[in-house]
Amino acid sequence: MNTGVDELIRQGVAAARVGEKEEARRHFEEALRRDPDAVAAWLGLSGVVDSPEEKRRCFQRVLELEPENAEALAGLAWLDRQQTPAPPAEVLYCANHPNVETVLRCNRCNKPxxxxxxxQTPVGYRCKECVAELQAHFFNAQPWDYPIAAAVTLFLSIFVGAFLPWLVSMLPYGWLFMFFLTPPISGSIAEAARRAVGRRRGRYTWLVASAAGVFGGMLGLVILWWQIGVLPWLTFLIFIVLHASTLSMRLR
Ligand SMILES: [Zn+2]
Ligand SMILES: [Zn+2]
Structure with missing residues (x-):
């Protein structure tokens, strides 16, 4: 019986040597069917089976039979080396700072x-370039829009600044009325400025318009004082503060 096993192992080794794995496997398995403790057959089989699990089982069987078997120990060590290097998590480097590791990506262009x-935007992390590009679309003002918005706001604010605080100051507790009258009137001026620039959005429209509004309102007060000689400072003060804040809020 043992002679047959040795012959099968020899044939298996010969077949494995020329790359006939299936043939080799049949010989080794037949040898093991006849003698399950044939160490040489287990070692031969480990060389022709495909999966690491099967190879490991062969080596473990050898070590059960021969705990010091150098070939099986080396084989298991080799299998361990093959399996341990799990692919490391992808390390990203910032597109603008090549030395800075990061885990973030722009969720629009996917750049690290x-x-x-x-x-940080309401829709997630984005790169500055994407944000600037989107803002360029959002803020679509033309160069002339700022002087136009300033001129419209200035002109209307001179009128309102000259007449509104003065007329209201003549009412009893007039200053109280300013709190109700100013916001809608200033809102209308903001709307007029917005229409004058074709409703285009400018990044600094609110700033230009509220500066022009404050300047126009003061100019109106100066004209009133110069022409009529009155200075309704309390109603004017309430007006100018509410006027500036309304313009900046409505045009921002
Ligand atoms: Zn960076
Ligand atoms: Zn981007």
Whole structure:
């Protein structure tokens, strides 16, 4: 019986040597069917089976039979080396700072970005370039829009600044009325400025318009004082504060 096993193992080794794995496997398995403790057959089989699990089982069987078997120990060590290097998590480097590792990506262009380069938006992290590009679409003002918005606000504010605080100051507790009258009137001026620039959005429209509004209102007061000689400072003060804040809020 043992002679047959040795012959099968020899044939298996010969077949494995020329790359006939299936043939080799049949010989080794037949040898093991006849003698399950044939160490050489287990070692031979380990070389022709495909999966690491099968190879491991072969080596473990050898070590059960021969705990010091160098070939099986080396084989298991080799299998361990093959399996341990799990592919490391992808390390990203900021597109703007090549030395800075990061885990963030711009959710619009997918570019890796570090914390410094990331802009947190309501829809997630984005790179500054994408944010600037989107803002360029959002703020579509033309160069002339700022002087136009300033001129419209200035002109209307001179009128309102000259007449509204003065007329209201003649009412009893007039200053109280200013709190109700100013916001809608200033809102109308903001709306007029917005229409004058074709409703285009400018990043600094609110700033230009509220500056022009304050200047126009003061100019109106100066004209009133110069022409009529009155200075309704309390109603004017309430007006100018509410006027500036309404313009900046409505045009922001
Ligand atoms: Zn981007
Ligand atoms: Zn960066």
């Amino acid at each position: 970005i570090c914390v410094k380069c990331a802009v």
